[in-house]
Every structure is written in structure tokens, then in C-alpha cells.
Amino acid sequence: xxxxxxxxxxxxxxxxxxxxxxxxxxxxxxxxxxxxxxxxxxxxxxxxxxxxxxxxxxxxxxxxxxxxxxxxxxxxxxxxxxxxxxxxxxxxxxxxxxxxxxxxxxxxxxxxxxxxxxxxxxxxxxxxxxxxxxxxxxxxxxxxxxxxxxxxxxxxxxxxxxxxxxxxxxxxxxxxxxxxxxxxxxxxxxxxxxxx
Numbered sequence: 001x002x003x004x005x006x007x008x009x010x011x012x013x014x015x016x017x018x019x020x021x022x023x024x025x026x027x028x029x030x031x032x033x034x035x036x037x038x039x040x041x042x043x044x045x046x047x048x049x050x051x052x053x054x055x056x057x058x059x060x061x062x063x064x065x066x067x068x069x070x071x072x073x074x075x076x077x078x079x080x081x082x083x084x085x086x087x088x089x090x091x092x093x094x095x096x097x098x099x100x101x102x103x104x105x106x107x108x109x110x111x112x113x114x115x116x117x118x119x120x121x122x123x124x125x126x127x128x129x130x131x132x133x134x135x136x137x138x139x140x141x142x143x144x145x146x147x148x149x150x151x152x153x154x155x156x157x158x159x160x161x162x163x164x165x166x167x168x169x170x171x172x173x174x175x176x177x178x179x180x181x182x183x184x185x186x187x188x189x190x191x192x193x194x195x196x
Contacts, residue, residue, distance in 0.1 A: 007063060008185040015056050015178060019171060022049035026167055039155035040144050043163065047141045053174060054110045061113045072116050081113060103138045111173065118180050125173045134166030
């Protein structure tokens with residue numbers, strides 16, 4: 001149990017460091033830079049941190065560090081948490097292949113799985129108005145990563161506002177999850193339902 005608490009603590013420290021990196025990156029670009037290059041750089045760097053934070057949360061679920069966590073996920077969920085999928089290779093049978101999710105799907109799936117792990121429904125977060133800003137920011141990031149013409153590389157003031165408001169939503173949700181996991185890591189017998 002102590003080993004699990006140490007691993008969980010380490011993962012939470014990594015998440016905290018990634019959140020700090022996310023905030024520092026964001027703060028570099030406030031107020032909004034005039035350079036389109038800097039605006040694009042902001043988007044790419046911010047979402048690199050977002051993906052790292054989501055991956056670390058999925059690892060916490062995969063590591064099964066909390067009591068009774070072995071029975072919380074079914075095989076398909078564990079495969080997706082590990083980023084795996086399966087396909088028939090035509091000769092030898094099934095093989096494991098990487099499974100990639102969009103940032104939106106990854107966010108929903110990761111929060112849902114962490115909620116399952118800590119026995120707390122986190123779905124309400126997706127009904128908040130800033131969730132739409134986060135989704136819009138992800139759309140802008142996708143547009144910047146896969147432009148069809150030069151005009152699509154421009155980042156508007158609205159794009160920056162969506163990023164700002166979307167990041168507030170994301171960091172708020174991660175902060176809630178972080179506090180729950182921290183409390184459970186200190187006292188693994190604690191059930192979230194009994195917490196205020």
C-alpha cells in the first residue's frame with residue numbers, strides 16, 4: 001500500500017508540474033501577442049501540456065493505485081486507458097495497435113474514468129459554459145495543426161479568448177480531481193462520497 005501511495009504521489013507531482021507549465025506557457029502570452037507566430041506557439045504549447053495532463057490521469061487509472069480499483073474498469077476501458085486497440089492481422093490472429101483519441105474524446109473519456117476510479121460523477125463539468133470554449137479552442141488547435149491554406153493559420157482575438165476561458169475550465173476540473181486523488185492517496189480507505 002505504501003508503494004502505491006508513493007507512485008500516486010509521484011503521478012500527482014507530475015500533474016502539478018504540468019499544470020505549472022501550462023500556466024507559465026499561458027502567462028507568456030497574456031496580454032495577447034501581436035505576432036501570429038507567438039499566438040500559434042501558445043496554442044501548440046498549451047495543448048501539449050493538456051495532453052500530458054490527460055495521459056498522466058489515465059496512467060493513474062491504469063496503475064490501479066487505489067483500493068478496489070482492479071474491479072472498476074472493464075477490459076475495453078483498460079485498453080483505451082493504455083492507448084491500445086486490437087485488430088486482426090490476417091495471419092497470426094489479433095495484435096495490439098495504438099489507439100488515438102481526439103483531445104475532446106480524450107478529455108471526456110479520461111474524466112469519466114477518473115470519476116469511476118474515485119466514485120464521483122464528473123459529467124456535470126461538461127455542461128458548464130466554458131466547456132464550449134475548450135471545445136472551440138481544440139477546434140482552433142486542430143485547424144492550426146492541419147491548415148488547408150495560409151489564412152487558416154491566423155489566430156484571432158476570439159480564438160485567444162476561447163483558449164483562455166477553455167483553459168480556466170480545464171484547470172478547474174483538473175484541480176478538483178487533483179484534490180480528490182490527493183486526499184485518497186493520503187487516506188486510501190476514504191470514499192469520495194463521504195467528502196465535502
